Amino acid sequence: MIKLKAVLALTLGCLLTLSVQAVEVRDHHKEVIGKDCKTCHDNGIKQFPSDQSCLQCHDVDDLAEQTARNEEDKWQNPHNNLHYGKELPCQECHGEHQPKQPMCNNCHTFKFDKHKQ
Amino acid sequence: MKDANLLGRRNFIKGMGAAAGVAIAAPAMAISEKADGVKWDKEVEVLIIGSGFAGLAAAIEASRKGAKDVHIFEKMSYFGGNSAINGGLFAAPGTPMQKQEGVKDSVDRMVADQMKSGRGVADEALLRHVAEHAVEALQMTMDAGSEFHPYLQQLGGHSVARTYQTTVSCGAGITQPLLNECRKLGVHTHNRAKFEGFLVGDKGEIVGVKMRENYHFGEDQPGKISHIRAKRGVIMATGGFAQNINLRMAQDPTLTAEVGCTNAPGATGEGMYEMFRLGAIPVHLAHIQSGPWASPDEGGFGYVSNYTIYNFPHSLAIHRLTGKRFMNEIADRKTRADAELSCRDEKGEALPPILITSYKDSKKHPNTKKVIKYNVGWKFDTIEELAKHFEVPLKPLKAQIEEYNSYVKSGDDKQFGKNMTKAKDKFIEAPFTVVRLWPKVHYCQGGVQITTKAEVKDSFTGQPISGLYAAGEVCGGIHGVSRLGSCSIPECMVMGMTAARSVMQA
Ligand SMILES: Cc1cc2nc3c(=O)[nH]c(=O)nc-3n(C[C@H](O)[C@H](O)[C@H](O)COP(=O)(O)OP(=O)(O)OC[C@H]3O[C@@H](n4cnc5c(N)ncnc54)[C@H](O)[C@@H]3O)c2cc1C
Numbered sequence: 001m002i003k004l005k006a007v008l009a010l011t012l013g014c015l016l017t018l019s020v021q022a023v024e025v026r027d028h029h030k031e032v033i034g035k036d037c038k039t040c041h042d043n044g045i046k047q048f049p050s051d052q053s054c055l056q057c058h059d060v061d062d063l064a065e066q067t068a069r070n071e072e073d074k075w076q077n078p079h080n081n082l083h084y085g086k087e088l089p090c091q092e093c094h095g096e097h098q099p100k101q102p103m104c105n106n107c108h109t110f111k112f113d114k115h116k117q
Numbered sequence: 118m119k120d121a122n123l124l125g126r127r128n129f130i131k132g133m134g135a136a137a138g139v140a141i142a143a144p145a146m147a148i149s150e151k152a153d154g155v156k157w158d159k160e161v162e163v164l165i166i167g168s169g170f171a172g173l174a175a176a177i178e179a180s181r182k183g184a185k186d187v188h189i190f191e192k193m194s195y196f197g198g199n200s201a202i203n204g205g206l207f208a209a210p211g212t213p214m215q216k217q218e219g220v221k222d223s224v225d226r227m228v229a230d231q232m233k234s235g236r237g238v239a240d241e242a243l244l245r246h247v248a249e250h251a252v253e254a255l256q257m258t259m260d261a262g263s264e265f266h267p268y269l270q271q272l273g274g275h276s277v278a279r280t281y282q283t284t285v286s287c288g289a290g291i292t293q294p295l296l297n298e299c300r301k302l303g304v305h306t307h308n309r310a311k312f313e314g315f316l317v318g319d320k321g322e323i324v325g326v327k328m329r330e331n332y333h334f335g336e337d338q339p340g341k342i343s344h345i346r347a348k349r350g351v352i353m354a355t356g357g358f359a360q361n362i363n364l365r366m367a368q369d370p371t372l373t374a375e376v377g378c379t380n381a382p383g384a385t386g387e388g389m390y391e392m393f394r395l396g397a398i399p400v401h402l403a404h405i406q407s408g409p410w411a412s413p414d415e416g417g418f419g420y421v422s423n424y425t426i427y428n429f430p431h432s433l434a435i436h437r438l439t440g441k442r443f444m445n446e447i448a449d450r451k452t453r454a455d456a457e458l459s460c461r462d463e464k465g466e467a468l469p470p471i472l473i474t475s476y477k478d479s480k481k482h483p484n485t486k487k488v489i490k491y492n493v494g495w496k497f498d499t500i501e502e503l504a505k506h507f508e509v510p511l512k513p514l515k516a517q518i519e520e521y522n523s524y525v526k527s528g529d530d531k532q533f534g535k536n537m538t539k540a541k542d543k544f545i546e547a548p549f550t551v552v553r554l555w556p557k558v559h560y561c562q563g564g565v566q567i568t569t570k571a572e573v574k575d576s577f578t579g580q581p582i583s584g585l586y587a588a589g590e591v592c593g594g595i596h597g598v599s600r601l602g603s604c605s606i607p608e609c610m611v612m613g614m615t616a617a618r619s620v621m622q623a
Contacts, residue, residue, distance in 0.1 A: 043331065047331070047338060048333050048336065048338055051194065051308070051309075072486070075285065082285055082287055082289050083195075083197065083201045083202055083287070083289045084195045084196070084197065084201065084289075085293060087195060087196070088194075088195055089194040089195065089308075091194065091333075092194055092195065105416065106382070106416050106417050107202065107415065107416045107417030107418055107419045108415065108416070108419060108420065108491065109415055109419075109491045109492060109493060110491070
């Protein structure tokens with residue numbers, strides 16, 4: 001029990017520093033994250049980034065190509081999917097300061113091996 | 118606890134997650150106010166809230182009727198609501214495909230089927246209005262680019278085959294083209310914009326709304342309130358409340374967090390409750406429908422639902438304890454959901470029944486491959502294997518299949534009186550495909566009362582509340598106790614179009 005509390009305290013401690021430090025910085029984000037928060041937080045530091053924010057550097061068409069699936073499963077491409085096309089805002093599935101589940105999990109059992117939670 | 122075990126840890130946790138999300142998202146502050154002295158941040162011509170079938174159809178029709186400045190506001194980050202994850206099944210009477218297939222149908226017949234499943238309390242005038250305009254709505258989807266399977270389906274409770282389905286077997290095959298059409302017509306679409314209350318004029322008329330912009334659903338970020346004036350009127354197309362566990366339990370205490378749900382997370386109902394606060398008439402709120410075609414092996418609607426909807430007419434549903442059928446596989450939804458819920462083991466614990474289909478017949482549906490591939494359904498080469506896997510007593514099961522096959526031959530189901538037309542020549546033979554069945558909360562029949570012009574009626578005067586229109590699942594009473602499958606798309610689209618016509622005439 002005591003052990004558990006310690007772990008909890010530790011995690012809580014970490015959470016406090018999350019606002020400045022991403023949980024697990026993706027390699028390609030090392031350049032920007034932690035240096036200039038406004039690069040992503042275009043709506044202000046205490047606000048979530050806008051839906052366009054990630055698109056300053058990432059191109060939806062490229063992402064869709066990278067995650068393309070074969071003809072039979074083509075609509076399971078998270079970046080170009082059946083329900084929302086290419087319009088699903090990045091923040092639905094990706095977070096830098098908190099782990100997130102792929103949205104498809106709400107209803108489907110698909111596997112996304114590369115998805116960083 | 119029973120249901121928790123049944124649904125498995127994964128789904129149970131998911132249910133709890135959704136509940137927690139709603140708790141954070143639910144604002145205590147939403148309330149309508151007098152518009153006196155309000156500083157308007159924006160003015161629009163037609164203001165639509167919600168981006169499902171009803172909202173999109175309203176926006177297109179308003180534009181076609183000459184509106185120049187139409188705006189859709191959607192609280193989620195993505196557009197489409199339940200409509201974008203819907204099964205894409207669309208019922209209409211007197212369609213070109215019915216003529217082609219020689220199916221005799223009419224507005225009267227479709228209304229009669231719906232009145233029957235509504236169990237005497239459906240709104241005949243509204244059902245008739247929708248059935249009369251359903252082909253027009255179907256045409257709107259086709260004009261926007263929707264494509265449909267080249268066959269009709271006969272769904273549970275329908276006396277004839279009258280249901281189209283998009284080629285992608287999903288409502289997105291309609292919402293995506295409609296959203297594109299909206300943009301082509303110059304409709305303004307705003308995401309992360311949450312309706313929080315009406316602004317009411319001197320005579321009680323609706324003059325605008327309070328909108329929370331930069332809103333992040335389920336997250337702790339306040340966003341910002343703006344006051345938007347609607348010159349012609351406000352159309353509420355905010356859908357149902359199946360995801361709001363508190364509200365649905367207030368109506369039906371059995372629908373706890375442990376019961377699965379097929380709806381999109383945004384189906385939380387605050388738009389509807391705000392209309393009640395204004396004076397709208399609540400109808401049939403406790404009639405909340407569960408889908409009898411859902412599977413406990415995946416979340417939401419998943420892949421199994423459309424698979425079973427297609428396959429029920431030529432399949433048998435088996436109680437695993439007895440090895441026998443326990444329902445008419447194409448009875449209406451309530452009849453089947455109740456029958457499934459009664460499938461329990463000796464201790465009374467839930468025991469999801471199974472649906473057995475011949476692979477030769479099931480494979481015609483595009484989902485069959487996926488159901489097997491994603492482990493939410495199974496294929497068996499022999500009846501022995503199947504029986505062993507689900508612990509069904511073999512002898513009675515074999516006898517039941519034999520008996521059922523005799524009904525396929527004679528066209529007369531002596532056990533449950535199932536209409537065997539669609540089962541003709543489809544004998545139950547190996548290899549088999551099998552899925553597990555268990556109902557999920559699916560559709561809210563209740564909502565605000567409207568007229569056939571999509572006007573929202575006031576509880577005290579019985580008159581329409583000026584400037585306020587509603588369309589789609591947020592409205593109540595139309596279907597009565599139980600809605601027939603594939604009858605929501607025509608309703609949402611027709612009433613969305615109707616609301617737009619009324620707004621443009623007002
Ligand atoms: C999985 C599934 C499958 C289905 N399959 C079929 C089928 O095959 N055929 C059929 O006829 N019916 C089907 N139904 C029923 C049908 O899809 C719904 O009844 C229909 O989509 C409702 O449409 P709507 O436009 O009224 O609402 P929705 O499509 O739910 O749209 C309402 C929108 O309003 C938004 N909203 C809610 N509150 C607010 C607010 N305060 N501010 C701003 N926006 C708000 C929501 O986020 C949502 O996007 C299905 C339903 C589900 C869930």
